[in-house]
Amino acid sequence: MKKIINPKLLDYYKKKYHIDDIFDDEVLSFMELHHYEKGEKILQAKNELIYYYFFVEGKIKIFSLLENGKSLLLEFYTEFDTLGDVELFKNLSIRSDVEAVKNSYLIGIPANILREKCHDNIKFLRFMIDSLSIKLESTSNNSSYNLLYPLINRLSSYLLEHITDKDYIILNSSFKDISEFLGTTYRHLHRTFTTLQSKGIIKYHGQTVYILNKNELKKLSKNLYR
Structure with a gap:
């Protein structure tokens, strides 16, 4: 992972996906632009969530390792999405592995900052509810597809x-x-x-x-x- 020091590019992604409408200036100041190369792990299951991520460009895959050693593909992201919704406020370890399929850009906010400063941010909480609802439906469907x-x-x-x-x-x-x-x-x-x-x-x-x-x-x- 490389931290990209490019305020113009970071600002471009924030405005493109209206991320700057969700947070106040203090939280926005903690945002970092990260670049992951193809094949690089973004999140690893059972590790601590360090960054809550907005996926803004590229292609990534989310999968889980089963007890029998096999992997279960959950989904691909090719459009704007988030990583860390489930783990953030429950302070859980990461549930699934995430890997870059193509070179990808993500905006990261330190998880501890969000826990401290956004627990009563109504805009962010509504955003997370929508995100989790979509993920629940998508994961349920994709798991069924793998079986059926x-x-x-x-x-x-x-x-x-x-x-x-x-x-x-x-x-x-x-x-x-x-x-x-x-x-x-x-x-x-x-x-x-x-x-x-x-x-x-x-x-x-x-x-x-x-x-x-x-x-x-x-x-x-x-x-x-x-």
Whole structure:
């Protein structure tokens, strides 16, 4: 993580997402602009929440490690959102892991500052209620999708969410890791990749997956992950 000393850029994000409408000048003065590179952990489960974050640019993923060692994908953020709502006022340890899928910018406010100065800030409390309501619905839906939808739909969504500006993906994880991430077996994942390839939707070689038919991939993904 790098702290970006760029008041103009910080001010741009605050105004773009109306963050400066929520807090007074004192709290705004504690805000920091952080940059996380692709693959870098932003939050790690069971650690203390140091910063409450506003995600303002890039792409991040939220996932949980299960007791059996597997990972459960909860959701992706590609638009403005927050991190730390649940942990903030209850002073809980971080519940899920958060990682940058692309280089990302986040505005951080020290959690202890918010606990001290915003416990009676009506605008912020209303903002958090709205945020938590959306997260509850989204997490519930995404968890159900992982349990109810066939692997071909979940894999299609996984691939679609990792596409950047190019029509191919270089997988940073092994097939074994991806299979655990999607809650399946290595063999079933390999068969599903082969199925997508036989349909002319993708072509894969090693860690590189070429997207041949993005529209069909979108149809199969069923927009599972937010």
